[in-house]
Amino acid sequence: MNSSLLSHPEPGADIAPKRIASATDSEDQWRRLHANHAQSSPQRSNVLVSRWTRDITAPLEVVNHGNESDHCIGLALKCASLTFNHGGRRLMRGRVTAGTVQVTAPAVPVSAVFESPVDVLHLFASQQVLAECYEDLFQRPHADDIVLGDPKLVRDPALDRLGQALVVSRTGDAALDKVFTESVGLAIVSRIVARQFTASNTQNREGAALPQWRMNRVIEYVDAHLSETIGLADIAASAGLTRMHFAAQFRRATGLRPHEYLLRRRIEHAQHLLLNSKHNVFDVALSCGFRSQPHFTTVFKRFVGETPYCWRMKANDAQ
Known part of the structure; x- marks a missing residue:
């Protein structure tokens, strides 16, 4: 078999290819075979x-x-x-x-x-x-x-x-x-x-998943309130559902519990701030809704595999 696993740019796009495996094939355009x-x-x-x-x-x-x-x-x-x-x-x-x-x-x-x-x-x-x-x-x-x-x-x-x-x-x-x-x-x-x-x-065995239009409301609400304390009731209300109905439908649609999704979005936002701002780790933690730096560090390492400080140093060195 011949598999290729590469990063491929659209012609004219400002994208830097990066090799992921040993294959040499590349995708000349989006979704286009070599x-x-x-x-x-x-x-x-x-x-x-x-x-x-x-x-x-x-x-x-x-x-x-x-x-x-x-x-x-x-x-x-x-x-x-x-x-x-x-x-x-x-x-x-x-x-x-x-x-x-x-x-x-x-x-x-x-x-x-x-x-x-x-x-x-x-x-x-x-x-x-x-x-x-x-x-x-x-x-x-x-x-x-x-x-x-x-x-x-x-x-x-x-x-x-x-x-x-x-x-x-x-x-x-x-x-x-x-x-x-x-x-x-x-x-x-x-x-x-x-x-x-x-x-x-x-x-036939399962109930309905959360519709895309409700999911869009949830995404918009979460992204707008990442620095605040967000509870399940708040997220469910943004979708126009009760907590009971929302949690089940959200998990069917995403495979995640709402809390797990919220943590993912906070960590992704934290990565953006660490890479594109001069805030220290503690300020980034507060901006992403974490109330202490140790908790932020623990969650960040669980999702990313490194502490925020080490990840920032390596990301900056790679630029």
Whole structure:
């Protein structure tokens, strides 16, 4: 198999490519396969993986007219603000959380306007890959070509963890990294196939997820009050629901408890302040709703893997 895992710029965009694994392929444009794979066969048995990273904040519009034979799976590695159009219709406008997944079938045109920094994995799955995943999951071949036809954005914590694993796990051994990338790429596609073909049974057992318009209200409220004490009742009220109904619907929609989501947003805001301001760590903690520096440091390290001070030093050195 030949998997690629790279950061790829849109021509003319102010983006610095960064290598994630040992492969040499690059994505010339957003969601666009490298020229080496432009005539990709529906019978290709590997998953091609690429990464779209944009660090600047000026709006950028991108368009893709649809891949001829592969499904494209987009997996957000961090929160981002964007407008996304699928098949000529607006699918969403607002902020997506890390772990959000969107699947586009072959030959479907898509476009987006990114209004913030963004970090997304794109996985290109051939019909052969989908068929093999289906047969492995259900122990029987699928009768026809598999079309993952639901384009709506969903969040799956398992897919979030798999995507993050692709980004951070590097051994220095090119052959081992290649095998790991292929294995995790197949695991992501298999999870997507399983979600589609078990969706009807799952929906019958579970209640409704929080609608996107209510989610947008929640995101706007949380972002506007990050420095304040926010309770579950406050977040639920912003969505127009009681605490009981809100918590269950929010978790179905995002895979997160409201408190966990709030902590993630506070840490993401803290990273922005640490990188783009001269505030000391204590002031950043207060600006992000933490009432003590030790608590802030503990939560920051749980999400980021380093203390705020060490993370800031390394981030500044990398610039």
